[in-house]
Amino acid sequence: MHHDQHDMRPILKHPLNVRVFHYILLMSFLPLAATGLLLLFKPLIEEGMQLTYNIHIVAGVVMTLDAVAFTVMAFDRVVLFVARVFSLSERDLKWFMVLGGYPQKFLLGKKVPVPPMNKYNSGQKLFGACVLIGGTALILSGLVLWLIPHAAPRDVVWLLGMVHLASGLLLTAFLPVHLVLAVYRFDDFKAMMIHGNVPYHDAAEYTPLWVEQEIAPVATSGEELAQK
Numbered sequence: 001m002h003h004d005q006h007d008m009r010p011i012l013k014h015p016l017n018v019r020v021f022h023y024i025l026l027m028s029f030l031p032l033a034a035t036g037l038l039l040l041f042k043p044l045i046e047e048g049m050q051l052t053y054n055i056h057i058v059a060g061v062v063m064t065l066d067a068v069a070f071t072v073m074a075f076d077r078v079v080l081f082v083a084r085v086f087s088l089s090e091r092d093l094k095w096f097m098v099l100g101g102y103p104q105k106f107l108l109g110k111k112v113p114v115p116p117m118n119k120y121n122s123g124q125k126l127f128g129a130c131v132l133i134g135g136t137a138l139i140l141s142g143l144v145l146w147l148i149p150h151a152a153p154r155d156v157v158w159l160l161g162m163v164h165l166a167s168g169l170l171l172t173a174f175l176p177v178h179l180v181l182a183v184y185r186f187d188d189f190k191a192m193m194i195h196g197n198v199p200y201h202d203a204a205e206y207t208p209l210w211v212e213q214e215i216a217p218v219a220t221s222g223e224e225l226a227q228k
């Protein structure tokens, strides 16, 4: 029998295809966010702005190819992620009411009760929804603005520009929060950035419903725990 607290058995949380997708996403999105802000505020001289635009387009193409390739090659994982992100309950409301207990922990050093979460907590689900919807809007509007800006009516192009700007700013604003929490939750960080696994005790503490509903039923002692 294992005691949760010291149970180091690995659970595969982020399989290799997800990790590669996420790496290419971050390598394309970080330059996109930086060059997007430069294109918005135009602080550089002409050559600098042209280079900024070129980097923005190349990184945008890389992000688009990453998203399309992952959707085609790992369609089951995309469906699963959509299902997880949009499965809402009263627990999500309660989670947002205490913001996952993070402000209390960081600012007051206090531990408050947090409703049990599934594989992703409510904040991650909100970020996931923004990435799914905002990312799709960003890619589609970006393609029109880049490739056929003169083929579409002026008003439509203006609207797409606004959609592009709003979704880009939204995702860029989320990014610092995502980064800080990703590093703070170090077991998850190693899982996504290195080997894919989290120790059982970490999953049981932060994602108890995931463990109860999806891990425990398929777990056999001694073997690597199955994942979804």
Ligand code: HEM
Pocket (backbone or CB within 6 Å): 013, 022, 025, 026, 029, 030, 119, 120, 123, 124, 125, 127, 128, 131, 171, 175, 178, 179, 182, 183, 188, 189, 190, 191, 192, 193
């Ligand atoms: C250096 C940059 C980044 C780091 C270190 C990082 C780290 C992580 C980690 C550790 C997770 C797993 C969280 C868990 O297991 O619970 C994760 C998940 C995720 N990442 Fe990133 N990430 C980065 C950039 C990005 C970017 C640029 C995007 C999209 C624009 C993104 C989108 C996501 C999404 C949608 C998830 C799943 C939901 C979530 O956990 O929030 N990440 N990331």
